[in-house]
Amino acid sequence: MARTFHVLYLPNVSLADAPCAEASVFSALRSIGLLSSRADERRDEVGRNVRRYAIAETAGKLFRKLVPDDFALGDYVESTVGRYANGWSLNQVERYDCPLCKAPFQHCSDAEAFAQILKDMQRAIVEFTDTGRPTRIHCPACSAPVECADWKADVPAAFAHLAFEFSQFPPFNSGVISIPAELFGYGEWLVDLPSAIQSAAAQPVGWSMGRI
Numbered sequence: 001m002a003r004t005f006h007v008l009y010l011p012n013v014s015l016a017d018a019p020c021a022e023a024s025v026f027s028a029l030r031s032i033g034l035l036s037s038r039a040d041e042r043r044d045e046v047g048r049n050v051r052r053y054a055i056a057e058t059a060g061k062l063f064r065k066l067v068p069d070d071f072a073l074g075d076y077v078e079s080t081v082g083r084y085a086n087g088w089s090l091n092q093v094e095r096y097d098c099p100l101c102k103a104p105f106q107h108c109s110d111a112e113a114f115a116q117i118l119k120d121m122q123r124a125i126v127e128f129t130d131t132g133r134p135t136r137i138h139c140p141a142c143s144a145p146v147e148c149a150d151w152k153a154d155v156p157a158a159f160a161h162l163a164f165e166f167s168q169f170p171p172f173n174s175g176v177i178s179i180p181a182e183l184f185g186y187g188e189w190l191v192d193l194p195s196a197i198q199s200a201a202a203q204p205v206g207w208s209m210g211r212i
């Protein structure tokens with residue numbers, strides 16, 4: 001069965017600052033009641049530090065009520081400190097926009113140019129993850145070399161040194177999960193993940209997703 005995951009990433013956090021920002025974000029997600037303190041830590045195959053945090057019991061029970069019975073709800077959040085880019089975004093993206101000339105390239109109407117950007121983006125993701133070097137991708141319209149992370153996309157590739165993956169979560173509208181009053185009991189509970197992460201790290205947050 002396909003697994004859907006959402007990513008909230010911090011594009012402006014440097015590799016050196018990522019461990020400290022990760023700890024601040026974890027504290028914030030714990031204090032809003034999303035996570036418990038348990039974390040499994042490992043180094044992945046490219047040397048990144050990956051931590052897996054369990055969802056807090058109350059949040060988990062409420063989330064269960066938001067999804068159909070046959071939905072395989074995720075029970076953890078994973079953070080990555082290290083060179084992160086979401087290769088699975090390439091299966092989901094429908095549109096890129098050049099940040100310089102603003103030309104749009106759409107999967108449906110500009111198939112050739114879109115396919116070229118997609119191919120270059122795939123190469124850029126591998127290059128960034130392996131070496132940390134940002135790759136430039138030439139715009140098919142204005143020919144300018146545009147850094148891979150600067151391309152606008154409906155589902156961005158999320159180049160970052162700190163990212164949080166929310167796997168198999170309940171409906172996740174731009175990172176906000178709404179738990180209605182009849183389930184929560186004390187009014188509506190809005191789990192606003194981008195705001196919590198942004199204020200904990202004092203850095204902007206981007207969104208991406210993928211389906212495996």
Ligand SMILES: [Zn+2]
Nearest residue numbers: 098101139142
């Ligand atoms: Zn352009």
